[in-house]
Amino acid sequence: MGTVVMPQMGESIVEGTITKWLKETGDPVERDEALFEISTDKVDSEVPAPESGVLEAVFFPEGETVEINTAVAFIGDGSKVGQHEPPAAAAAASGPAPAAPPPTKAIAPAPAAPGRRIRSSPLVRRMAKEKGIDLSLLGKGSGAGGRITKKDILAYIESQERVAAGPVTAFPPAPESRFGDFEIQPLTGMRLSIAEHMVRTKRVSPHVSTVHEVDCTRIARLRSAAKEQFLQQNGTKLTFMPFFLQAAASALKAYPAVNASLDGKDLVVHRDINIGMAVALDWGLIVPVIRDADEKNLLGLQRSVNDLAQRARSKALQPDEISEGTFSVSNYGSYNSLLATPAINQPQVAILGIGAVKKRPVVINDAIAIRSISYLTLSFDHRAIDGATADLFLEHMRGVLEDWSSPAL
């Protein structure tokens, strides 16, 4: 005695549509006798009864699409015909549609990436066809594997007037990748959220990057000279990072449009300067925020950088330490990268990339000199900022860094 579940018909199959009940409630059934028929894409299948007994309850009518492993019927000894409550999942699936998904912050309607495989059931496709809905606009469904379920399409129909466009899935299936010898590593929660964020940022923001060469010889000398004493006094090494952060804070003050977020058609220009700092982790990436970075000196910035990075790696960050950033910095130079084009941390409008500080031969007054050079990148949302502002921002930073005057200690 027990429930009968929607069987799993294959790795990529996450739900099935019940096309026909071959038995009625109250009918005796034999083990292995065909009990109902299901349809998945182009395949119809009979599902046999897992045991003998009496079909005491059927939880879903014909035409209903049900996720795999959901209880669809109950086979008992015949004493409780019609007395079974549908399982919670069944009640949810057949209940009213849930609230509409929150609208995205994109201004423009966002068509799906071309060629994306839309996962849905025949029922959903039929509903979409009847209502003239392009399923690609629904984005990722709530069903297993991102499948678009009946409740998703109902929610979409409800929210259509309010929401211009739905989110796009970050995870289009690519079954052709499964060849040869391989293992499957499901993405971790952090990877999933990074992936979703990256797809969103690249979709929402037209990214443009500009790169300026900065002569860091002066701050390199300053740092070398102060290194030992800084370590002795403060118990921590002095890196280039606080110099760049201070220069960035100064540039953000000079160009407030860069210290901003886009919310719909409003540019939210922040008065606080909270700089997010990308921290690479063995298991992903996180961007803790240095609050009021403009109010900190080199020592304060260095301590914040050390503290946040250390606690990010020991998973000890508080939720409010990774929120309310107004601008972000990616110091890929610490991994020896010369030049990169970082992705904007939504909903901010710009991100600074810092390339490795390297000694290079450069021409100064028609003479070749050895200088410590770094390439700074500003990736910006071209909806909010134009190239001139971005270049002025980097030139401001360059000025601060090349003419550094305040002492390091």
Added chain:
Amino acid sequence: MRELAAFEAAASCAPRTCAIRDLGRAGYREAWDYQLQLVSARKRGAVCDQLVFVEHPPTITLGRNASSANVLADAARLLSMGVDLQETDRGGDVTYHGPGQVVAYPILDLKAWRRDVGAYLRALEEVVMATLRDFGVASRRVEGLTGVWVGDAKIAALGVHLSRWVTSHGLALNVNTDLGHFGLIVPCGLTKPVTSLQEVLGRAVGMDSVVAAMGRRFGEVFDRRMVAAPAGA
């Protein structure tokens, strides 16, 4: 109707063997009954995997997900044109079968292959694409749509029924098909063009050579040793 006794008697197939049966021209119903007998025998283990080839007279079939709105001609017109209309238990929407089309019905026990209907459909598509490659034709899948396409035109349609993981129905590849008959339906509910090997190559192709190529490719894709069915079966 063909008798099954003969092949049941001669059916002591080795594992991973698949018997090819070319029925030649046969009505849709007749071939379906034949499939049902093979399915029943396959479930009992009385026969090994089977690959049935057949060429149907003009027939429109409605799958389980079919919308009758996708049959554009009315029943009287179909009758006057000599086109049969059949409801079936395969997956999929509406399709057309007719002379010049290679129809393949694999009767496979997927428990001995992979218990995965998605993988099975992709493998059937691969069989068709490999067969077309043998004729110098490049074809492709279209994301989200089951079937095989040359450019933007559909050349092969799939529809499958499963019972205890034993397959029936299968695929239809247009070789020298009268494509005009597809105008009677919206194939698979898709308003996309259909094509045939003849249309792609600009010449007619022997049905037997396509059947032979497909039999070979089927054996490769499904890793089965293909054998001719015993005579008389």
